[in-house]
Amino acid sequence: MKQQIGIMVILGILIAFLFAFKKGVFTSPGGIYDDLEVPETVDYNFHIKPILSDNCYTCHGPDANKRKAGLRLDLEETAFLELKQRPGEYALVPGKPGESLLYHHITTDDLEELMPPPDSKLALNSYEKKLIHRWIRQGAKFERHWAFLPPLKKEVPRFETTDWAQNEIDAFILRKLREKELLPSERASFETLIRRMSLDLTGLPPRLDQVQRLMENPPNKILSEAIDLFLAAPAYGERMTQSWLDLARYADSHGYQDDSYRTMWPWRDWVIHAFNQNVPYDDFLTWQLAGDLLPNATKEQVLATGFNRNHPITQEGGVIQEEYRTNYVMDRTNTLGKGILGLTLECARCHDHKYDAISQKNYFELFAFFNQVDEKGLQMDAVQAANEKFYADPPYLELTSVETKGVLSFVNLNGQNSVKVMVMNDAAPRETMLLNRGNYDEPTDTVQANTPASIHAFPDTFPKNRLGLAKWVTDANNPLTARVFVNRLWGMLFGRGLVETMEDFGVQGSLPTHPELLDWLAVDFMENGWDIKYLLKKIMLSATYQQKSELRDDLKRVDPENKLLARAPRFRMSGEMIRDYILASSGLLSTTIGGPSVKPYQPAGLWEETNAGGNRGILTTYVPDSGENLYRRSLYTFWKRTLPPPSMTIFDAPTRDFCEVRRQKTNTPLQALALQNDVQVLEAARVLAQNTIADKEKHSDLVARIFSRILIRSPKEEELSTLHNYYQDALTSYKSQPEEAQRLVAVGEYEQLPVDPIQTAALMLTAQVIYNLDETITKE
Template sequence: MTAAFRGAVAVLIVAAARPAPAAEGVDFARDVAPILEARCVRCHDPAERKGELSLATADDLVAFGYVVPGDVGGSHLLDVVRPSDDGPPTMPKESAPLSEEEVATLTAWVEAGAVWPAGVVVEERAATDKSFWSLRPLADPEPPAPEGLPEAWTANPIDRFVFAQLREAGLEPNPSADRRTLVRRATYDLTGLPPTPEEVEAFVADPSPDAYERLIDRLLDSPRYGERWGRHWLDVARFGESNGYERNVLIDGLWPYRDYVIRSFNEDKPFDRFVLEQLAGDVLGPGDPSVEVGTSFLVCGPYDDVGNQDAAAAAVIRANTIDDMIRATSEAFLGLTVGCARCHDHKFDPITQADYYRFYAAFAGVRHGAREIASPEQRGERDAALAPLLAGRGELEARRAEFVAAIAARAEAHAAEREAGWTRPPADRGGVEERFGATEAKFVRLVVAGTDRSPATPSNFRIDEFEVYSAGPDPRNVALASAGARATGASRRADDFQDAYAAALAIDGRSSTRWHAQEPILTVELAAPATIDRVVFSADRERQRPSEPFAAEYRIEVSADGEQWTAVADSSDRKPLGDDHRRHRLFEAEITPDERSRIAEFDAELAEVGRQIAAVPTFPSWWVGTFSLPKDRDVRVFLGGDPQRPGDPVAPSSPAVLSEVTTGYQLDADAPEPDRRLALARWIVRDDNPLTPRVLANRLWHYHFGTGLVATPSDFGDMGARPSHPALLDWLAARLRADRWRLKPLHRRIMLSQTYRQSSEWRSEPAAADSGDRLLWRFPPRRLDAEEVRDTVLTVSGKLDLRAGGPGFRLYRYLQDNVSTYVPLDEHGPETYRRAVYHQNARAASVDLLAEFDCPDNAFAVSNRSSTTTPLQALTLLNHRFTLDMSGCLAARLEREAGVEPAAQVDRAFALCFGRRPDDAERGAAVTLVVDHGLPAFCRAMLNSTELLHID
């Protein structure tokens, strides 16, 4: 049996052990383990192993030889914790030396034989304080009524909370921003796009007292709202459309999740339902694509798909995959860094290692992959439609096979006489030589009928060198490119990666490069007609690539004009490479024209049936994950995070971190896979769970103001920031829950507050007291994020394509072999003019403009984007082909909408870009620029202006 020594010693018994005799006066669990736990294993546990040393288990101690039972002088552990003549103890490095009593205890333990009960693991004790602010029950505080509260700040409770802390700090808020600033701020905030000049003027001229409220309502109802706020969630969900790691292959079936997120925000789907669908959509709506697609959340992170034959390495890869799901879920919804408890109890928060593996048990059956989504009824209807077609195809295939078998049997009967003609060795990837009578040719070509891998597949082979030799006593290779020859042939991916596998590589004189054939013919045009008598070609001349496919069945043809061809050599008298080639050769020699026609008829009939089968509607196959538990359903704690060191079993159950405030759940160890995820999801959105509404309310605040009330949106633990306005955070979270988890009412409350409507004007006095604007004495100005920059340039240029949904566009060329390469596009055509949220964001696919303005790579979840200022941003925006093209488009738009007068063009440009008219000085300088350097140059300056790229 197993047992746990917890509490003061936090020692875990992980295996059955025969009780060890206690040393005289020293008990390991009572006396020694607490010292190791408190003073040693923080640095010397199985995960950290500082100095390559672990003091967590008896095996570790023996392996490292730091303790010699019974030998005090020979035990190095005692040497490093005791002072010496040269100075104080060398350990522990990061805390005070051990006391004399602690050293004496360890010495007595070693002297008595260093007894360590089998199976006992010493762990650093987890934090135990569950009264931490974020773990307390959610409060619903009464908004304060501070003295001196301005009349305009009385109506919205948010303002009362904010003003109370401003007053306490002796600060005053800024006045309200002007209407032009407000409409631009609110429009960008909710849609990520600039307001049109007409929208700005209409709002500025609207005298009604509810004009601002109606503006907010209109923006919340816009389909652009979901695109903007869905992008925020995709950051949190670590959404990336490639799998990362070394292969980094594109995933084409993830875009439905992006559309699902956008649709959910536009519909104001209750967030508790949003959570449930992302963790267990397949359970809640089986066969309903609009619901099942939510589970893409679990599998839209990076994962290693290379595979590993070593079982231990494969287990680590699998553990890493589930770790990504645990971190994404716990941080996105709960603001807890549960991933820090993978190898040991959390060092700062009351999250045990067992809590981590309770999450692990919930996701143990989740795997990355695409899956067809359909209800049982839909599958039944499709099966009924397919049944007669599949039966008919089976009958045709059987008849064809019988017909072919008869020909093959006849061919075997005549095999001996035909095999007698196969006198030469088989083709060799290291080199094939064909000699023939001297003949004059301007063109020489290799026509391949089969490869070593398939006698009937004439493509996807390699040629590293193709040589044509002149006849006579001094032969030379006349097919070299350096001699003026040219090679043509369809190449694998030549369109995507220019010259990477081109036919020219077959005549470059270097066997280190090679042509990757897409079609069966390689044609070489000589620089001048030549008399030739020999051709040599190879796929692996240096014998460095034994798996390279090569041409095994072929013929050599020559031509004087490239039109009329004559065969001069072939492989028909070479021995076949194996049984498949042998049978294919015999069959081709035996079959009659009539029989070949009959086989063609069979193939045509099969093709027609295939077309009918393909016409039966299919179900969408999306990257939503697959769900099935492994045969061994037991989930155990991995000691030190190592799957090869299993500890105590853990059943699917709620993490204990919230056990004092939230009702938990406990499932059987063999609970079905769907029940595990659904139970966890329901626990996350329980009414008595205080973390989820706090985290969500804080995320909304963060995206409205640039910084959350908690500045670390995904870490509400001890290492995260403390809330700047704790009562306000709880009030917002309580409103969210009261509004049935709908976000739009909370948006409205925040944006209608005077706090949000303040000007962003900088003032020295409050800035000296609150330089980070954490007390919200002004609205924090911000720069547009990466997607907003691109979308804004397209919008003001009149080129933005608002087409929503569907597969994304690419700002790169995707080159895929064993690994993937993403080459940024030099030019962005109209097909790329959609909103940036619809870009197919592959991991590590750096796109110049987006990358320079801090668009995250999404290798990990991003809860708080960086906002850097670098010279490359200015250089890229000024000189990128995209900006130059859009400058021309904006110039054309100004000419269409404002005519030919420079002053009118300048006024229209200011309205489009800034939502205002230029003053006299601005107009004069701009007109001069237009006259002296042209309208596109002025437009280029406008697209690079600070005012365009910043929100006040």
């Protein structure tokens, strides 16, 4: 009978497939798109440009070397010109699709004339063709790329019949929801929101006593007080710095094959300090890009320029100095583009950008700003100093213990007398050449420092150096900087930016789901002094942020990806946050701020397996630390580029060879195995169990206490019953196998408490189960 049912199901699927094939669903670019309704007014940026970018710009876009038929479609002044190869004919004739060769070529049945060509594997579907038709009929109006237009603070939508909205953010969100006939979700419980806010602002769960004190406030003040509490915590600076390190490609080793040690952690200490002091974002960027060029620059401002020296540096003999020096300058240029401007500048290194209006000349004009630092491709004495623990390539800044007791007190020397950190220091002016195909040994024409006019022209009043570049980046008329940062903070809080491609605001990037909201926030951010804490609080006080995260049936049907934000998001925390959460909830976490990187537990032998070139420096063998250093925040974990911390790479951390803005999101068995077997997790469960048993006079229900410590809420009756049964089963098992209990509780270096090992083992496993819950590792 089962076989017959299976055969019938398969036959049904085959019949449906053949019917769909006959109807053209799988053979034609139309099919399922035939019934989509074309909007009354077609928008160039949101409807037409993505079609042209994906299908046409490769041959008819900004790259002159690849352009065919002399046709350039990305610019209005060229798209309407008479075709040189077909006199009297035009690709676009406003109002007349039938006379527009572009429309003819995308709709023809003649494979010799069809565009895009069949061998390109590209094709427009029927809906896209209808969009093109209506756009031409409506006049084929062009607009500048949306991200290159200065943001405008448009009027906030008004609604007479809502008591849901709490600030301007909600008005923009609600307008989109009403267009889709959707309702927002209710507000989550105060306990849930306090945990959410703590994770977002400190990267750590709140303490139970913090939750209890906050709940004593009047209801209308609970969340505002919670935000202020977490923003004022030293852990806030650590949380924000953790997000900045991927962008800044921070590491404790040089990279490349030998991958020897470097000292850059004092710069990391500065970043923590800057966030905690709420340094305005325009100053935060200016100091990092050009702090050394400020008038009467302080050591703090010079230290901030370590941002520009975080890139990999080779320590291998025999390299060509100019080749690697050029690579370092390119890295700084690419990081400016991807991390600060949200642009793929690196695409213009070898040729004009194929999609964005950025030429190869533009790329090397930006390159020129970073081409003046007095550095070498290989510093030979660094090779000889591979075993020195605190080495830095020149130019560097030396910080002494005397200075760190005064104005530089935020640098944690950890008992050292002095430390050297790489910074910027421009030498005599160096001529910059445009490099053919981006090759260091193929210089062509001389270029001067400048910025792409397509984004924002470089003002004559700005100096043609990195300080002038920093002024240009933070100029109120620059259309990208504020937008990109606002979007990144939004992505940190919601798991996805209003522009999903947080690293790419160019033509090939995602379109904003709420463009007017993004612009409103960007302008408001600048009007309020580039105040990061102000921006975070503004977003968190919105009803949008405070919604429940439950997925309703209507939302699953209309908006399964939650782009319209009718509910709060749910997403797994980063590897660093998961580890810190476990350490904090167990009581193991060290709260020491700053200082040299540390080496917590790691599987033995990994560094030896990846060691190359016979390097016998201090990074040949991984030697774990002991004591407090085992329990420092993950922010301080030693980062070796050729083998980053495995407990973090398993959870999608990058190598930090290059600037990364958005981590990929995976869900793999290795992640579950790490949470089940990692020594740090097991030790945390053991310490939490022992401390709970030692305090049993205060807590009669050990399982409920463990649950509350980890999840910051009381367990439901069914949850508690299930966990009690599990605990009792484990207790029974270990009573018959006491040696197994002893072996389990011996894990980790943290001191053992004189409590029953059998009870400890059973409660330890119960804690481990809770640590492995989806709710524990999810920020929702």
